[in-house]
Amino acid sequence: MPPIEPVTVLVISEQADEIKLVTLSLRGFFSNCRVEAVYSIDEALLWAPRAAWDLLLVDDHLTAQRSTPSLPELKRLAPSASLVLLTDHSDGSAALNALQAGADFLLYKKSPAFLTELVLYTKQTVDVGQ
Numbered sequence: 594m595p596p597i598e599p600v601t602v603l604v605i606s607e608q609a610d611e612i613k614l615v616t617l618s619l620r621g622f623f624s625n626c627r628v629e630a631v632y633s634i635d636e637a638l639l640w641a642p643r644a645a646w647d648l649l650l651v652d653d654h655l656t657a658q659r660s661t662p663s664l665p666e667l668k669r670l671a672p673s674a675s676l677v678l679l680t681d682h683s684d685g686s687a688a689l690n691a692l693q694a695g696a697d698f699l700l701y702k703k704s705p706a707f708l709t710e711l712v713l714y715t716k717q718t719v720d721v722g723q
Contacts, residue, residue, distance in 0.1 A: 599625040600719055601644055603671075605637040606630070606652035606679070611702065615650065618708040619715060634663045641670035647719055650711075653680040656694070664695035675718045677711075 600623040604612050616628045629644075631637050634655050641649065649667055656663050656678070668676055678696040680687055681703060691699040700710055 599627050600648075600715065601646045602626065602628045602648045602650060602715070603637065603640055603644075603646050603674075604628060604630040604650045605632075605634065605655060605667075606650070607632045607655065608652060611652070611679075614708065615711065618712055622712045623715070623719075634659055634667075637667060638663070638670060641667050641674075646671050646674040647722060648715055649674045649676045651676065651678050651696075653678050653682075653691070662694060668695050673722070677714065 600619070602615075602619055604615055606612055612630045616630070619628055620626045627644075629640065631640050637649070637651070649671055651664070651667070664676060664678070668674075675697045676695065677698045677700055678691040678694075679700050679702050680691065681701075683701045683703070688699045698714055700707060700714070704710065
């Protein structure tokens with residue numbers, strides 16, 4: 594049996610507690626998981642081309658701070674990655690705006706099932722990519 598490729602995730606957030614929860618959840622579910630974290634969009638733009646990321650998790654607070662759109666640039670730099678926007682907004686317009694901005698998926702961070710949804714979406718993304 595060939596070795597299982599590692600799941601590679603770049604977390605782009607300035608919230609250390611959220612980064613820790615996401616990292617522990619992903620590593621707890623995927624035995625071969627590499628999670629890296631950066632704390633700004635500028636750092637993310639430097640890190641995006643450094644690996645074949647499966648997932649880019651982007652805190653929407655960071656994208657709102659920029660005057661130029663960053664999601665299309667992240668997609669260009671990491672074309673094989675699924676781009677997930679993590680948000681505090683649960684309304685339909687937030688989802689529509691995220692998709693129009695270039696996100697592949699939107700997760701509501703305050704949902705009681707946030708970490709479960711993240712793991713399930715990650716698994717689906719990895720399974721489709723293999």
